[in-house]
Amino acid sequence: MEWKNQMKNYIETVNEELDKYFTLPKDKNQQVIEAMKYSVFAGGKRLRPILALASYQIFAKNFEEVLPYACGLEMIHTYSLIHDDLPAMDNDDYRRGKLTNHKVYGEGLAILAGDGLLNYSFEVMLGDAIKRDNPKPFLRSIHEIAKAAGIHGMIGGQTVDLQSEGQAIDADTLDYIHHNKTAALITAPLKIGAIIGNASEEDIKNMEFVGRQLGLAFQIKDDILDIVGDQEKLGKPIGSDEDNNKSTYPSIYGLEYSIQKVQELTDSINDVLGRYGEASNFLYELSQYLVNRES
């Protein structure tokens, strides 16, 4: 279980770094900062930052230089949850057992807190890149993150998801949602870890490939757990996708094929990671864990 210790270290490091960015002098804007902090420190698993650190450490040692970008990714992920939970979107009152942002601070401030996190993510990353002697890999990484989070990535996926609410969709549309709403922001950390870790273009492409496969496997696993998961372990009722008439991978392709698909994706991830030997151990264990998880 050495990788779980590594995981703990990564999470602690990320939390400390995030803490630094949110330790700000008291000013009149204090309430929006409080609302931002509420969601950033609401028990997120830090999956995206961890993927950035893990990818970086395949190619380089000291991960300090990737931290601002890892945290930027987490801020973008958090803003997307705040806006997704709003009444005009998914209308959720709880997330991870806690009241959602707008339930605590009101809708207006929740909108601003989301906007604030998206903007602050770029502010933090740009503020780091500007200090670098050779800013190019950092600039490229911020650009990659912007593309993954934007209308041709996450926001594109959210749009199609919003439009598809309560209606059956075809396989193409489901693929679009899965690839963009979820996988894009799982691919980005793996890619930028390699870019900042000074990996070759081929290695960067490999990490991007791993990201895409992992993102898709992660999402299909989510869909599967909603059918066959253990309510107690999940901490939420199963069958909600079916109740909401939500098209999922199993509802379109069948449960058996979905399970098989996760296995195929996992095999292709392991195949690529295998080329990096021991350096990729952590990422291998983490992806095993993510596709085999029971909650």
Added chain:
Amino acid sequence: MEWKNQMKNYIETVNEELDKYFTLPKDKNQQVIEAMKYSVFAGGKRLRPILALASYQIFAKNFEEVLPYACGLEMIHTYSLIHDDLPAMDNDDYRRGKLTNHKVYGEGLAILAGDGLLNYSFEVMLGDAIKRDNPKPFLRSIHEIAKAAGIHGMIGGQTVDLQSEGQAIDADTLDYIHHNKTAALITAPLKIGAIIGNASEEDIKNMEFVGRQLGLAFQIKDDILDIVGDQEKLGKPIGSDEDNNKSTYPSIYGLEYSIQKVQELTDSINDVLGRYGEASNFLYELSQYLVNRES
């Protein structure tokens, strides 16, 4: 009226450039792009991009290189209007005589369109900066824009404005709102025009000063027009600030002092611009126009 021709040219150039960024291949995300375009091309005055071009042209000739950043500023301005108009914020049904974004596309898509514009602004600017041999001034400019738009700038101002709704506020708080909600995103274009135009640090500071004074004068003028303006010229009813119990510069400092303050700010702008001779003519005329406007 030569400056008005120049103004027309600038507007045309900005519109053509914006058009380029929003000419995108049809995909499943099409609806969010349509919603973004609706607001970007809803008759905005393009003030922020024009200020960036005008500042740049004090120091350099060919303004092509500042265009992506000028357009990025306009996208951020537009997103802030979409989110500001939402029911949870100002709850406005019309802007510039047209239905607001959420009235046309629904609240969910309007939230995503705003998010999309903020993110796309960075995507466009970073996509340009990444191609530059020396990306540093461009990187610095994007960072300046992020700071101006964020929690220590525009979003900070919006937060305090939202909290102050319907209640009397003190002079300090009003200053904070004016400086951050409005002036920050008027200062940024003047500053980045100088940075990308390769101006000296002193010149960059001067343009920043002009921006702050102009932003404040512009906002106070707005407050004044709501009291003494001509309803027909304004195209909206006057007295709405008083009706909404909104604290404004005149309500706190009195009308006479407000008019005097605009004059003082204008004098200080002219004083600085005077140092740049003919090169600053356009900016001089534009600021005269903005502080003397009747609508």
